[in-house]
Amino acid sequence: MRSLWLAVGFLTTFPVPPLGEVHSGEMKAASAFYPVAGYLIGAVLALLAWLTAGLPDGLQGALLLAAWLACTGMLHLDGLLDTADALLSMKPPAERLRILGDVYLGSFAFGVGFMVLLLKWQLLAAGPSPWLLLGLPALVRFALLLPMNLFPAARPEGLGARSREGRLMPAFLFALPALLAFPWVGLAVVAAMLGLAYWAAGRLGGGLSGDVYGMLVELGELVGLLVAVAWL
Template sequence: MRPFWLAVGFLTTFPTPPLGQVRPEEMRAATAFYPAAGYLIGAVLALVAWLTAGLPEGLRGGILLAAWLAATGMLHLDGLLDAADALLSSKPPAERLRLLADVHIGSFAFGVGFVVLLLKWQALATGPSPWLLLALPAVARFAVLLPMSLFPAAKAEGLGARSRQGRWPLALLLALPALLAFPWVALATVVGMLLLARWAAGRLGGGLSGDVYGALVELGELLGLLVYWVL
């Protein structure tokens, strides 16, 4: 059960048993349970959606967004902000890699973060199905394993590098119910995340980092919400 608890402890703020020192191969094994961690996040969102039914749309969307950020510890939002400053910079790839490690927030991070949170709030305010809220986090956390396997690590160190070449076939099995429940949303999420990953890899000299993986999840979830609204 250690890989499962590692995935939950890494991707969520839910309590886990003490895990001690983590070996690189365990981080790779934990990727198989990324969709399972997504279902846990989705279960919280579905419960909050049910409890807030009947509230004004804007207030309900804000509560759902707050619950989403709380369940993930803003892990993916942090990656989005760091990646925005680096990827949108006009500097060369080596300098963009340095910017990924900069803890300060620049204008690109502020602008992208504001727009993404605003759009996500608006999409949640429209009252998406609780079943979609259960499934979408699992879809995005499965989809991120594909660029993790297709593109090399931009940095030799870090959790992103240690999680590469993960156990995506088992992850696919776990994510299959979510993929089949919302096939068009899932397809758009997967394709959109792969296209964003290809663009990001080009901006970083060919590889991806942990911050970019987080940005892909955040943007993939937003894309899934918007496609669901359109459909």
């Protein structure tokens, strides 16, 4: 159960029992439960979608987006903003890594963050099914384990490095119901996140960081919503 609580405590703002110090290898073990944390986020979204079904579409989409950000503590959004500044800058890889660690936000962060939130709001306002909202966060958090296993860490001392080489097969089993329910969404999410990871690794000299993982989650969710709204 400790691995489950670590995953939920790391990826969400839901209350968990006191966990104390995190030891070597525990974050890697916790990655098996990333899809479970995704289902918890999705359950909040699905319930809220059902409760607000009678509201105007734009208002419902805004409430769903606010709940999504609240459930994650904006963890992945923070990674997206930092990564936008680093990856879009016309700098060498070593300088981009330095920018990733900078606490200040630049114009790329504001522009990319605004567009991603705007698109996510509009896609949520388009009325994806509560079942999709339940499963999509789990799909994305399973798909995240693929680049975490395939690409080295950009910085060996970071949290991203401690979470690498996660438990892929247990996570796959947890994510399997969502994958079976929405196979085309799952395929699009995996393809998009692997493609983005390959591009990001090239911009950073071959590796990925925890901030990049956050960017992959945000854009993976965006792609999943886009596919669901356009074709389902």
